[in-house]
Amino acid sequence: TGVEANLLRALASRAGQAVSRDExxxxxxxxxxxxxxxxxxxxxxxxxxxxxxxxxxMLQTVRGKGYLLRAEREG
Known part of the structure; x- marks a missing residue:
């Protein structure tokens, strides 16, 4: 969906960093x-x-912080 695509783009733009739900x-x-x-x-x-x-x-929950998209996919 459009929301999923926007969400994935937002997480990818900050790959490797936790992003809060608010953000x-x-x-x-x-x-x-x-x-x-x-x-x-x-x-x-x-x-x-x-x-x-x-x-x-790949798409992890970081308790108390938000969500994180791993920069690399494991083997």
């Missing part, structure tokens, strides 16, 4: 319910990108 919502131009929308969209992206979405390696 992701701002970068994706989401409304007040943006934080929950971010969580849902991250779950959807993980289903598409990860071998095991329940144990993500």
């Amino acid at each position: 992701l919502a701002r970068l994706c131009e989401l409304t007040a319910e943006g934080e929950r929308t971010i969580d849902v969209q991250v779950t959807r992206l993980r289903r598409k990108l990860e071998d095991d979405p329940k144990m993500p390696r």
Whole structure:
């Protein structure tokens, strides 16, 4: 979806760095319910990108900080 694409672009532009939900919502131009929308969209992206979405390696949650897109995919 468009939101997923915007989210992936925002994370890729800061690959290797944790990005807060607030910042992701701002970068994706989401409304007040943006934080929950971010969580849902991250779950959807993980289903598409990860071998095991329940144990993500590429799109990780950083507790207390937000989400991080790993700069490299492991072998």
